[in-house]
């Protein structure tokens with residue numbers, strides 16, 4: 001969205017590392033490593049482009065404006081609720097100290113400025129519908145950076161989705177910090193996906209990630225309905241398969257709740273693809289706790305995992321917990337779990353051979369077109385035609401490495 005605002009204002013976008021008159025460093029603080037990387041990118045841009053206007057935006061700008069100002073050379077520091085106003089501040093005369101704008105996020109419905117008449121779109125697009133989180137998991141810094149949970153105005157979302165579809169977007173990915181919290185004037189996530197499903201032309205609609213505790217199971221019937229835009233794909237963070245660790249993390253569910261929900265999803269939605277985030281090395285995690293996580297993953301219908309090692313932030317509650325797990329142990333557990341994730345993925349992929357999947361083609365390498373199926377599997381076909389941003393029904397014939405290969409039965 002920012003990119004589009006800047007193009008509309010006459011800027012040309014160049015990749016990071018090329019000389020530029022304006023630098024925008026969009027920062028993250030979700031882990032200590034992400035924060036370190038954010039600082040590194042700011043320093044690198046300042047060093048390589050000493051005369052440029054430099055804007056630091058996002059979560060690090062929200063939480064560490066003083067540290068950014070102390071670096072010297074940064075012109076704009078815009079927190080999360082101010083970053084979309086960037087273009088309003090670009091023509092201001094430059095000053096010794098940066099302009100800092102990081103209003104505390106208010107707990108109220110918000111709108112987002114978007115360009116309704118941008119250039120044609122030929123790729124999947126993100127659509128933000130919610131921000132912030134009230135859950136306060138003991139390890140998580142996000143509520144500090146993003147504030148309390150709030151939803152985007154329903155009409156504003158539908159208007160932007162309509163514009164995106166008219167510009168050619170075939171797939172819309174709904175994003176937010178805690179999507180299941182979405183609520184505006186009594187309308188919730190299921191109402192929103194219904195409204196997006198009614199757009200013409202109908203896009204494919206995907207939910208980026210959703211917490212088990214506020215996942216409306218009424219979504220399952222929509223995912224199972226081929227006429228509905230919502231695809232059969234879920235990403236449900238697990239974090240741990242041990243109830244002791246989940247409790248210490250302040251995650252409001254048990255391992256049994258998680259398995260039961262995934263079981264209901266798999267039973268209700270044929271072919272559904274389900275993935276999860278899992279954390280290893282949380283303080284106090286014993287070998288037995290870790291084994292419980294491995295066992296849950298093996299038993300579940302999960303087909304892919306994003307494995308994270310616990311990363312300590314000074315501000316969060318888990319910092320006070322004892323029995324820190326040595327980095328080597330966390331690293332070992334991470335490798336074991338990644339391996340289990342690979343095995344789960346392979347089994348799920350093999351199960352697809354002989355099936356027909358609906359694929360939206362994205363990229364081409366040589367004569368191989370790749371895209372994602374509705375259930376988020378990556379699929380390749382051979383074709384000399386330009387398939388970019390087109391749907392095809394693909395018969396899956398083979399698995400090579402982690403990629404499914406097939407032949408096109410029909411194109412839409």
Ligand code: SF4
Nearest residue numbers: 133135136137140142
């Ligand atoms: S639900 Fe997610 S965003 Fe919210 S506090 Fe927990 S981990 Fe952080």
